[in-house]
Amino acid sequence: MHVLVTGASGFVGSHVAERLAADGHTLRLLLRRSSKLDFLAGLAFERADGDLRDRDALARATAGVDTVVHLGGLTAALTEAEYQAVNAVGTAALVWAARSAGVRRFVYVSSLAAQGPSPDGDRGQPAVPRPISSYGRSKLGGEYAVLAGQGDMSVAVVRPPIVYGPRDHALMPFYRLAKLGVLPLYGSGRHELSTVHARDAAAAIAQAALAEGPNGSIYTIADGAPHTWRDLVEAFGLALGRRPRLLSTPPFLYSVAGFGAGLAAKLARRPLPLSPEEVESMRQPYWVCDYERIEAELGWQPTLDLVAGMAQTLAWYREHKWL
Numbered sequence: 001m002h003v004l005v006t007g008a009s010g011f012v013g014s015h016v017a018e019r020l021a022a023d024g025h026t027l028r029l030l031l032r033r034s035s036k037l038d039f040l041a042g043l044a045f046e047r048a049d050g051d052l053r054d055r056d057a058l059a060r061a062t063a064g065v066d067t068v069v070h071l072g073g074l075t076a077a078l079t080e081a082e083y084q085a086v087n088a089v090g091t092a093a094l095v096w097a098a099r100s101a102g103v104r105r106f107v108y109v110s111s112l113a114a115q116g117p118s119p120d121g122d123r124g125q126p127a128v129p130r131p132i133s134s135y136g137r138s139k140l141g142g143e144y145a146v147l148a149g150q151g152d153m154s155v156a157v158v159r160p161p162i163v164y165g166p167r168d169h170a171l172m173p174f175y176r177l178a179k180l181g182v183l184p185l186y187g188s189g190r191h192e193l194s195t196v197h198a199r200d201a202a203a204a205i206a207q208a209a210l211a212e213g214p215n216g217s218i219y220t221i222a223d224g225a226p227h228t229w230r231d232l233v234e235a236f237g238l239a240l241g242r243r244p245r246l247l248s249t250p251p252f253l254y255s256v257a258g259f260g261a262g263l264a265a266k267l268a269r270r271p272l273p274l275s276p277e278e279v280e281s282m283r284q285p286y287w288v289c290d291y292e293r294i295e296a297e298l299g300w301q302p303t304l305d306l307v308a309g310m311a312q313t314l315a316w317y318r319e320h321k322w323l
Helices: 011-022 053-061 081-102 136-150 170-179 197-211 229-240 251-268 274-284 292-298 304-320
Strands: 001-004 026-031 045-051 067-070 106-108 154-159 161-165 184-185 193-198 218-219 245-248
Touching: 011 197, 011 245, 026 170, 045 053, 053 081, 067 081, 067 197, 081 106, 106 136, 106 197, 106 245, 136 154, 154 197, 154 251, 161 184, 161 197, 170 184, 184 197, 184 229, 193 304, 197 218, 218 274, 218 292, 229 304, 245 274, 251 274
Parallel strands: 001 026, 001 067, 026 045, 067 106, 106 154, 154 218, 161 193, 184 245
Antiparallel strands: none
């Protein structure tokens, strides 16, 4: 099968491309000229230059492929308009190009942020998504564009929660602080969240991409029951061989820091890791989901629990001297 993958130079995208190649599929990757290819070393693929704002490039990229797996998008921006331009409008343009090219299957990798936090800890999909961030709303906009494109083209959406594993830069501050032996926690650290290892996330996305159907399904994925931040630290400590000291930090300090970071980002004219929206997300007690639907429809199940996944991840970081 000939598969177009967007966002393949990134953390999760590189794992997906690797999985599809290992399964014997021919890859075409939509890449910007500035894309770093470190994570794609040794992978055979056809390169298509362009981005989601270039309709001609999208037409060339989708020509002759059977399946599109769309992971590309913005994960950091200063304004909601920037997020929407890429994650919603850009996705709609890719859907249009794919339908015009006769693509049979289109899988959009969204985010649990598009669904929003659970108000009461229920892990099922809500009837109405309630994203609370600019990023989440833009990813939901992308979902709507994909679902509107179904017809001759079969579509599916995958909403991963926190994805961790080899090649992940986002959780590096967590790993580095934990390695130093101390880790600040938001409040008591008892807020619950779902996680999934990158290898399992890639397998779920690949299965969704290669399925003949069903059409229009939205899948959440997870490695099992939710964890607390304390659980994450415990798993990291087991992998490291010593448990970091936990420092419960009053939530108002995060609010102050988030407000300051928001002002700094505006002055610097670039997004920073911490923002008022990030602090609001941290404040939510339940960022949780299950994997019932994808298990029932596609047979996917996680293979790595948090302890095993964290050990595998730490071994990779050590081998590649990231820690």
